[in-house]
Amino acid sequence: MAKxxxxxxxQAMFSRIASRYDLMNRLMTAGxxxxxxxxxxxxxxxxxxxxxxxxxxxxxxxxxxxxxxxPASWIVAADFxxxxxxxxRTHDTSTNLNWLAADALCLxxxxxxxxAVVSGFLLRNVIDIEQCLREQYRxxxxxxxxxxxxxxxxxxxxxxxxxxxxxxxxxxxxxxIITGEADAYTYLPESTESFLxxxxxxxxxxxxxxxxxxxxxxxxxxxxxxxxxK
Numbered sequence: 001m002a003k004x005x006x007x008x009x010x011q012a013m014f015s016r017i018a019s020r021y022d023l024m025n026r027l028m029t030a031g032x033x034x035x036x037x038x039x040x041x042x043x044x045x046x047x048x049x050x051x052x053x054x055x056x057x058x059x060x061x062x063x064x065x066x067x068x069x070x071p072a073s074w075i076v077a078a079d080f081x082x083x084x085x086x087x088x089r090t091h092d093t094s095t096n097l098n099w100l101a102a103d104a105l106c107l108x109x110x111x112x113x114x115x116a117v118v119s120g121f122l123l124r125n126v127i128d129i130e131q132c133l134r135e136q137y138r139x140x141x142x143x144x145x146x147x148x149x150x151x152x153x154x155x156x157x158x159x160x161x162x163x164x165x166x167x168x169x170x171x172x173x174x175x176x177i178i179t180g181e182a183d184a185y186t187y188l189p190e191s192t193e194s195f196l197x198x199x200x201x202x203x204x205x206x207x208x209x210x211x212x213x214x215x216x217x218x219x220x221x222x223x224x225x226x227x228x229x230k
């Protein structure tokens with residue numbers, strides 16, 4: 001089994017699974033991820049003509065949801081995996097969605113550009129989460145909102161054995177069948193368990209300067225939506 005340890009490995013992994021990434025998300029979450037993305041965009045309070053950055057956009061699911069909710073908005077979908085964005089562009093029929101190759105730790109964007117910055121399953125994959133949060137804060141306009149959908153460390157309760165079975169047995173085998181990439185879907189559950197607890201991520205957001213920080217757990221505590229304002 002190939003060990004995924006650094007940014008280059010993560011980039012290569014997402015390139016390999018790009019064509020089946022959206023399908024696996026639907027299957028792993030029983031279709032709930034589409035509802036979560038609607039909630040993420042709703043929490044940004046994006047004005048009708050606002051600017052939104054979808055960071056770590058992948059195939060652009062969050063960016064397209066923003067376009068559905070606010071058709072007059074101006075949206076940038078940014079990612080460092082070109083293969084993911086190329087798959088996303090095949091589904092892109094909007095005129096307000098712009099694609100950008102970018103590193104989440106060093107964005108090629110001016111200060112205070114966006115009314116909203118969102119991400120879906122980005123933060124657990126970056127090598128420097130504090131820098132990633134600072135960069136999002138930098139490009140956010142005063143009064144704007146950052147909202148992140150991501151995994152969180154599963155809680156210790158009576159469901160933990162079932163959660164472990166799902167993460168370590170069901171998901172890797174499903175990934176092997178659907179994508180042929182069992183390694184990728186072994187890494188993803190492992191990154192879920194090694195990622196910050198929801199309270200820890202909220203604390204880091206406050207340290208980065210965000211205000212009105214809050215979060216909501218989903219899917220038996222394995223997923224969380226975090227938000228904060230500038």
